[in-house]
Amino acid sequence: MVWVSDKDDSDNDNFSWDTDEDDKDRFPGPSAGIPGFACEAGSSQSSFFCNFIAMGFSKDMVEKAIKQNGEGNQEAVLETLLTYSAIGSSTPEHEDVPNDFSAASDEDSVDDDLWSSDYSSDECNLSILVTVSDPVLEGLDFTEFATEKDKKLSTLVDMGFSPEEAAAAIDRCGLDASVLELADSIQAAQMAEEADGTGWSYPKVQYEAVGGSCNSFTRKKRRLLEEKRKLKRRKEYVKKPALGMDDAPMPISKPMIGFGLPYQKCITSRSLPEAAIGPPYFYYENVALAPKGVWDTISRFLYDIEPEFVDSKYFCAAARKRAYIHNLPIENRFPLLPIPPKMIHDVFPMTKDWWPKWDHRTQLNCLQTCIASAKLTERIRMALKSCGDPPPERVQQYVLGECRKWNLVWVGHHKVAPLEPDEIEMLLGFPKNHTRGGGISRTERYRSLGNSFQVNTVAYHFSVLKKVFPNGINLLSLFSGIGGAEVALHNLGIRLRTVVSVEKSEINRNILRSWWEQTNQSGNLIELDDVQKLNGDKLEQLIQRFGGFDLVVGGSPCNNLTGSNRHTRDGLEGEHSSLFYDYFRILDLVKCIMAKNL
DNA sequence: AATAAGATGAAGGAGGGG
DNA sequence: CCCCTCCTTCATCTTATT
Numbered sequence A: 001m002v003w004v005s006d007k008d009d010s011d012n013d014n015f016s017w018d019t020d021e022d023d024k025d026r027f028p029g030p031s032a033g034i035p036g037f038a039c040e041a042g043s044s045q046s047s048f049f050c051n052f053i054a055m056g057f058s059k060d061m062v063e064k065a066i067k068q069n070g071e072g073n074q075e076a077v078l079e080t081l082l083t084y085s086a087i088g089s090s091t092p093e094h095e096d097v098p099n100d101f102s103a104a105s106d107e108d109s110v111d112d113d114l115w116s117s118d119y120s121s122d123e124c125n126l127s128i129l130v131t132v133s134d135p136v137l138e139g140l141d142f143t144e145f146a147t148e149k150d151k152k153l154s155t156l157v158d159m160g161f162s163p164e165e166a167a168a169a170i171d172r173c174g175l176d177a178s179v180l181e182l183a184d185s186i187q188a189a190q191m192a193e194e195a196d197g198t199g200w201s202y203p204k205v206q207y208e209a210v211g212g213s214c215n216s217f218t219r220k221k222r223r224l225l226e227e228k229r230k231l232k233r234r235k236e237y238v239k240k241p242a243l244g245m246d247d248a249p250m251p252i253s254k255p256m257i258g259f260g261l262p263y264q265k266c267i268t269s270r271s272l273p274e275a276a277i278g279p280p281y282f283y284y285e286n287v288a289l290a291p292k293g294v295w296d297t298i299s300r301f302l303y304d305i306e307p308e309f310v311d312s313k314y315f316c317a318a319a320r321k322r323a324y325i326h327n328l329p330i331e332n333r334f335p336l337l338p339i340p341p342k343m344i345h346d347v348f349p350m351t352k353d354w355w356p357k358w359d360h361r362t363q364l365n366c367l368q369t370c371i372a373s374a375k376l377t378e379r380i381r382m383a384l385k386s387c388g389d390p391p392p393e394r395v396q397q398y399v400l401g402e403c404r405k406w407n408l409v410w411v412g413h414h415k416v417a418p419l420e421p422d423e424i425e426m427l428l429g430f431p432k433n434h435t436r437g438g439g440i441s442r443t444e445r446y447r448s449l450g451n452s453f454q455v456n457t458v459a460y461h462f463s464v465l466k467k468v469f470p471n472g473i474n475l476l477s478l479f480s481g482i483g484g485a486e487v488a489l490h491n492l493g494i495r496l497r498t499v500v501s502v503e504k505s506e507i508n509r510n511i512l513r514s515w516w517e518q519t520n521q522s523g524n525l526i527e528l529d530d531v532q533k534l535n536g537d538k539l540e541q542l543i544q545r546f547g548g549f550d551l552v553v554g555g556s557p558c559n560n561l562t563g564s565n566r567h568t569r570d571g572l573e574g575e576h577s578s579l580f581y582d583y584f585r586i587l588d589l590v591k592c593i594m595a596k597n598l
Numbered sequence B: 001a002a003t004a005a006g007a008t009g010a011a012g013g014a015g016g017g018g
Numbered sequence C: 001c002c003c004c005t006c007c008t009t010c011a012t013c014t015t016a017t018t
Helices: A049-054 A058-069 A074-088 A117-121 A142-158 A162-174 A179-195 A213-241 A296-299 A348-354 A374-385 A393-406 A421-428 A443-451 A455-462 A484-491 A506-518 A538-548 A577-597
Strands: A281-287 A308-313 A321-326 A411-414 A413-415 A473-478 A496-502 A526-527 A551-554
Touching: A049 A308, A142 A162, A162 A179, A281 A413, A281 A455, A296 A321, A296 A577, A321 A455, A348 A411, A348 A443, A374 A393, A374 A413, A374 A473, A421 A443, A443 A506, A455 A484, A473 A484, A473 A577, A484 A506, A496 A506, A496 A538, A506 A526, A551 A577
Parallel strands: A281 A551, A473 A496, A473 A551, A496 A526
Antiparallel strands: A281 A321, A308 A321, A411 A413
């Protein structure tokens, strides 16, 4: 099970990956076994009940779901709970599941392994913290949400859209959006999919069925059709061998959901170029919004695989627009459990009390490597103090602009603050205090975290490997950082037989080493410091020793690609980002050596 | 010397209007 | 098609402080 620690209960006293007491109203972090844990003091609930509580669902929700499905049907209860969660936190810009959950259920999205013996046979491995239900979800009347949403859903379904598309559109546009706006949004999404060459298989919408709707829709339709033609032209353009055409645009999927999200209708197959097929499997990551032409170049090097563009705002409460090029299978992906909340107020309930009505943010922007200064937050406080409530438009704009730019949250009356390192760890899916201690400074923590993977996102992509490698994997991890890939695989329950990790920063190597020891890994961890020193001889030696690598992961430096860089945004040829070519070099070497040996 | 704080835009997408 | 506005972005460099 994903959050179950490998540690024995006995040596769990002086170190715990658990969250602190004051963390009880957040989603549960990975928890070590707690002996004698009871579901709730004085209650006589069944272990069946406890299992769901331990997943992070609130007491009320579990009761309601069990009442609805009966105690025998674990799967049905889970689905109902997931539906509750999704609907309960349903607001704009946030992923969701359709009300008609039966449509997605036959996809078998939840892997059986998640319900395997770990949880059912070892109930001691429950976190005591999750017994406290989510105060945000508790107060909600889900039926009210459902009916309000149902109306628009059924209208859209009547118009010919699938329930999944309709639900996704409501998430994108918000519950307040008109049906026409929603239809518009779905159509745009369909076109983006088509432009991707990976079109969804839903039937085309009968626009006439809208019947009596307004001109704006037909106008929009015309505009959309024009864009469609444009996208087609662009696609054809991209397909041509781009010799020296570094400005050839790489189309980014809209919405940025890659091949699909958990519990939604997904694209389940794709054709990979011959040269792209493993072994080994590989996974490359970098910022999605790189300068023009960068992803075309990267794609050309990585065997012409199209990048998968994914925004992690669909996996956690913060945006993180990234592209991933990999040759992993994409059918039967499943998410890491528990599924983190995606709304700020659910992740940080304390901020809800201080959140002004006029700050409409529901999710955070990308977590970066630097935070706002104390002086700025003080300026904001003074600005708000010196005017009435609500503040005039001009002040609102100023404050909101700074809040968005620096990812500030409300921590008091007129008081905003940047996120704490442990809060960022949680958002990114790491155990709390993952980067703490070992002589690392606060600034360095922010830097390391800002450069890291979002674990849930990556784990969703890695999940398919669980069945492929039931006995564990040999991992070559380049640019490991604080070990996002390792944590993702471990949390998925994929055994790490061998990890060869290459990371330049000693601080980060120490963090990974520390995590490795704290989680009692049974495999081997080999830490190297420089990808450029990893030559063919060394690789051959490693491959001989461990029998080859199953997976080669790497997110090379983005310094010269990201928009945040004011000084040296030099593209793929920049001082740091050019290390991408070492990723390719090493991957290709591994490929050749393994082909030769096997 | 190490750490923290403060100052420093532009690229490029999305979307609307004409 | 252009033009405009709005928004977001795995950061770097210099100076101040400990």
